[in-house]
Amino acid sequence: MVFDQVRQRRLSDDIVDRLEGMILEGTLTSGQRLPAERVLAEQFGVSRPSLREAIQKLVAKGLLVSRQGGGNFVAESLGSTFSDPLLQLLEHSAEAQRDLLEFRHTLEASCAYYAAQRATEPDRARLKAAFDALQDCYARVDEVTRAEEGAADARFHLAIAEASHNAVLLHTIRGLFDLLKRNVVTNIGGMYQQRTETRDMLISQHRELYLAIVEGRAEDAREVSSRHILYVQEVLHEAHEEAQRVARAERRSGR
Secondary structure, eight states: OOOOOOOOOOHHHHHHHHHHHHHHTTSSOTTOBOOOHHHHHHHHTOOHHHHHHHHHHHHHHTSEEEETTTEEEEOGGGGOSSOHHHHHHHHTOHHHHHHHHHHHHHHHHHHHHHHHHHOOHHHHHHHHHHHHHHHHHHHOTTTOOHHHHHHHHHHHHHHHHHHTTOHHHHHHHHHTHHHHHHHHHHHHHHHHHHOTTHHHHHHHHHHHHHHHHHTTOHHHHHHHHHHHHHHHHHHHHHHHHHHHHHHHHHHHHTO
C-alpha cells in the first residue's frame, strides 16, 4: 500500500482562506481598502512576510488590487454584476424594467425569508438603521428627492440581503445595487402620480416587512416581500396602460 506524502500548509494559505472568507461573507466589500500591512498582520497574529505572500496570491487571483504607495484594495469588479454599458441599456428599457421587477420578486422574497430565520443582533441593528433612514425619507415628503428616497429604499433591501447570510443572494443584490436604486427612483415617480395612496402603502409594506424579519416570522416576511413587489408591478402596469390610452387619444385628436 502506498500513501501520499502529507504536505504542510503554508501560513500564507491560511491567511488567503481567511481573507477569501471575509470577501465571500461580505465583510470586505468591492473597492474597500484593507488595513495597512502592519495593522493587518497584528490583527491576524502573523508575520508581515506571510501576509504579503498571501496578498500577492489574492492579487494573482484577481480578488485584490495592490496600488503602489496606496495600499491593497478588494477588486472593484467584484461588486458589479453587470457592466456600466449594460446597466444603461437595462435602465432605459421598459421591458427590462419589468424583467427586473420579476427578478426582484423571486430574489427579495428569498432574502426576506432567510433574514427572518438567520438575522443576528448586529444584523437587526443594521436593518433598523436602514429602516429608520427610509422612514425619515417618507416623513420629509416635501423635502426629500427621489434619488435620496431610492437610495434609502435600496439600502434597506441590501440590509435584508446581508441578514440572509446567503453569500450568493448577498453578492447578487450588491452587484445589482445601482440598478435597483435607479429602478426604485424610476418607479416611485410614476407610482406617486398614478395613485395617491402609494406612499402610505409603501410605508406600510416596508414596516410590515421590517417587523416580520426582526420578529423571526420567515413565512410572513416572504409573503410581505412578495406582496410588496406585486403591488409595485400592479401600479406600474396601471400607469403604463393609462399612458398608452392618453397617447392614443392624443393621436386621434391630431388626425
